[in-house]
Amino acid sequence: MGNETVKFTVNGKGVSLEVEPGDMLVDVLRERLGLTGTKAGCREGECGVCSVIMNGTLVASCILPIKKAEGATILTIEGLEANRELHLVQKHFIDNGAIQCGFCTPAMVLAGKALLDKNPRPTREEIQLAISGILCRCTGYQKIIKAIDSASKSGKRGEV
């Protein structure tokens, strides 16, 4: 398959893969690991649907050379539920109907989680800023903002 080995942790599981140096993380996640919740959109870091959380921060996996994942801890949308229970942010997306076509949803949920991990009670402005790197093709931003806001105010903290 490839000519170099890369090892990293994704959703709590260690993986070791043969890769080619020019592979991007998004393609390894989707095509080698079957984690198709992470989407590939513009492939130039502009639309944000490829966002995953790497070592605690939100990154664009479509412009992330796979070797940068060496030794990293990566969280994708598939790793967000724990003990068969959805993450708080996921629940509030459902409760608020913050989903239309769904293409940006995994990235939006992860952006919400990354925000609340750092800032449990964000202002509306801070929520807008946190999702500003992700393009919702349906323009459904209001409900997405509302979902993250209601998750932050629900009094419980997501555990992942």
Add this chain to the structure above:
Amino acid sequence: MQFSGNVAYTKKREWEGYLMPRTLSEALSLLEEFKGEARIIAGGTDLVVQNRGGSMQTKGLVDITRIPGLDGITLDKDTIRIGCLVTHTKVTESLLIREKAMALSESASRLGSPQIRNMGTVAGNIVNAQPGADTTIPLLALDASVKVVSKGGERVIPLTELFTGVGKTRIDSTREIVTEISFPALRGNESSASFRLAKRRALVLPILTVAVALSADVKKKRFNSARIAVGPVAVTPMRCTEAEKVLAGSPINEEIIRKSAATAAAAANPRTSLIRGTKEYRQAMVAILVEKAIKLALERLEGHHGQ
């Protein structure tokens, strides 16, 4: 069907090697081994996109992000030093930068998107040499320099002498590495401010970006000196030296500020562009943004919250 002109969906990059040295000297040796066909990668937010195919193809990449000691922001006597691995997010969150170089803090916070700011580095933004680079403009106003290291030793290049054209610098990226950005921390009678004009607040290139760093005696209502930078209004990021001279030693008043702003606009030579607007609009906006930046910097000086 052939999509020869469209490279946007190329998944893989044609790199033969992607190397992750653990020391600076190892990185410099790797550059040498590739004989000019390798480039340095840090955040990769520009380079990976440029390498989709066609131009800017490179055989090898030398990833410097695992080299320790290059990701600090420090105050060394009166000099602020920013390591070449410092990301835009780190600059934005730095209290030291907010206190002593506010223009850089606010410019870094407006670049790209949260994801791009988490990945991309300030040094990369400089080396990529775009005339409107968000962090280069305030760094020009802050009188910054870069330290460039090669096998032959190191040299310090002021940003005013670094750029030679769009995307071009005096750095030989096939054998040299920028390791540090440095500039004097602003003192008690100095302050800075920056503004960015863009169609939206994320993921767009700036129509204009301006930054001002000034020294003034607010009690005597007099400017001591100022540095003003604007982009993209020329082939390189631009210092507006004539506009700076208007402020130097002059009384602080509306007329002087407007005169300086108009002088900056006169020196600017923006192009009409589909994404950035007409030359006339952009030139008029240079004056408005420079005026706003001077006034905000003065406000900060009087209020003493952030410089």
